[in-house]
Amino acid sequence: MMYAKYVKDPVHGYIGLTDVEKNIIDTFPVQRLRGIKQLSVTNIAYPGGDHSRFSHALGTMHLAGKIVESLKPEESISNDDWQLVRLGGLLHDIGHGPFSHSYEAILAPHRGLTHEDMGAKVIRKSSLSDKIRSQGFDPNELAELVFGNPKRNKYLKQIITSQFDADKMDFLLRDSYFTGVEYGQIDVHRLIQAMEVIDGDITIDKKALSALETFMIARYEMFLNVYYHHSVRAAEIMLRKAMNHARELLELTTFDDVEDFLKLDDAYVVSGLRELDPSEHEKNSRKEAKIAKETFRKLNERNLIKPAYERELHIKDEYIAKLLSDESVRTQKESEIAEKAEIKPGNVTVDVPTLASMPYYPREIDPVEIPIFEVTVEGGRNQVSLSESSQLVNVLKGYVDLLRVYTSQEHRKKIRHVSEEVFKELPFSAQLSM
Template sequence: MRYGKLQLGQLSITQPELGVEMVMGQRWGEIKDPVHGYIYVAQIEKDIIDSFPMQRLHRLRQLAGAEYVYPGANHTRFEHSLGTMYLAQRLTMNSNLSQHMTEEEIQLVRLAALLHDVGHGPFSHVFEHLLEKFLDKTHEEITGWIIRKSELHDILENSGYDADTVAKLATGSLHRKGKAFLDQVVQSAIDVDKLDFIVRDTFHTGAEYGNIDIFRIIHMIDVLDENLAVNSGALSALESFMLARIESFRSIYFHRVSRAAQIMLAMAMEKAKDELGLVSFKSPEEYLSLNDYTVWTMLKLCEKSRKIMENLERRKLLKCAYDQTFYVKDKTVAKLFSTKEIRNEMRDKIAELARVEPRFVVIDVPTLPSVPYHHSAIMEPMEIPMFYKGRDGRKVPQRLSEISRIFEALRGFINVVRVYTEEKYREKVGEGATKMLGELPYSARISY
């Protein structure tokens, strides 16, 4: 990324591509982003960007495993964090929001957006599997811990910002009375995090699903009863956004080959976790020492995980023996998505039918913690608050499900069940899974 030094001080800058005037505090410079163009950075943001927790994000890929399908998908959490901060800035420049915010709150939201991913572990969402299974933690909880207990705390406090407030905003847990929308800028059904990763991930993979007018959505967001809501005038852009989420999930985040690599990484880390101390960190510094580079090397050197890592390095991936999308609401399918014990039961039964050991059968569903953006899967889409303005200027609430047939059609859409195994067991496990879970449609038999 290119950094350009600008003079400091109170500056009023007109950014031609925005067509708006930006009044900022102490300016440091600009960073050229391949997705959004020039991102202007204040001195406090520059200080945070230069900190170790932020610089570590250079060594955390956004979509670990996707490179096995999309060679260009090597972008990192660092640039995504910059993009999220930029979109937070654009949103708070929207007068519908800014009139309800103090200057300090506007800057706090930018800082929270910049720091919202500092708690991610190695291989991003793949490490979430270990956090949830063995520590009962999420990366959001780790994010708050890192902001409060690492060098970030001192950087924020020395610049006059309350680190605890930033930590809460970054994880959507500030709950300021009368201003619920502050949490929702970074954590909601249509937040700046999701708006950035949709366009950024499709840009780097080469997929075309992210060609949506995110700035139309940002421009039409307003505050309704202290919550973020979208003017129905942006309905077409919002529907494009929802469709892009669905297509990106199917073709990028839950691609069968990407998931094979992610499952293998999760298995390798679980096998080696005790020997390598992957979940025994006691301080932010110990946790922050873990990144894609260090952990990959550790896993290669560890006897328990070496074979898996060697297979990954030779692209000898697990094979998908069964792949079924369920378009109907089914109690058994619902249990598969939500209950680990039920999945394990079915795994054991499939293994028995295939006459293989259970360890050679893996059931994969979109709600697992290791699935990128599994909270964003539109299996049961969150209702996005909508409104229209009457002739008197009053905001009249609407339900998205009542004004968008597309939204209704997407409900329950990503009900996918996959079964993975080693190549030599693929046929047997596929037959066993079919007996247990039902016949595959023709399209699912095509291997790619």
């Protein structure tokens, strides 16, 4: 495993690059990630949080390689597989659009595509495909490893995409470092050292239970304090609104092929929104341009919408689950609140964390699904229940979501009172807190 060069990373120190990786990194699809913020507009609340998808990609590649190296003495992992997994870590976010998940929340409803779908397309159908092939690897196999269901050694995929993968480990450390908060500090080295493959799946030694619990707490705390911070979400809502109204004008979701998609990055959106001239458009398009431009202007001046109402929601109720996942239900509630408050519906946003719109979402992880094992007296491996081994996990299983209603400063008081009336009829289980 010879490295051709090293790059200095503030989180992991020196990260080695092989010739294969260097050649793939020096392509436009990968370099484009420098122009996409990892945390979208989180820097509106945490000024240091403006790191890129590119640095996260390098960090994920680095940790993916470390996991393979830790597993290698016990598993027959070839050097080619080591390289393939590292490439998977490098390219796992290659399909992200401008401002990451803010864009995905627009792409998904209008094109039915996620960043994973686009990632597979970029690997298979862009100029990157030829470069991967020229380095001796199959783009289809690589795309299958990262975004599909590989036919062999599924634990190799779990290194990149699972309940405790290299991606999640790097983003917790990296996002914590750049935002300046302490919540994401986890012991990745202990977690990696405690990994073993049992019955084809990566499992964690029970002896590292405290490191695993810290990992889960870090996800939860980063969600509450960074990713779902009220100002961050206000900025996200405004950015999404601006992009949505300018969607056709800026051709954000009307790309014909992968190469057109790859032209989209943060700078493309920012310059497009700033240069929008409503007078150049007719009627409906002019109205859309006005809303987009005015919303983006307010965002640039940090004139944010405000949370008028906040409520903890217990996730086990069927009605609440629908409210969290069904946009049409939230839109109906927005209209109801606006009508009762006698203001325009566009001035009310019911915000709940959904996977498409969140950088990272604690409920992606079901604690019960994280496999752990304990070593028997005879030296064997027995898989055990995580929930029975950790009281903390049982608490996290009762995780609550947050519902917020946002509006402009002038309507804040009125919307709070109306929201209290509208949501007072939520089922009793929605009113429980931890």
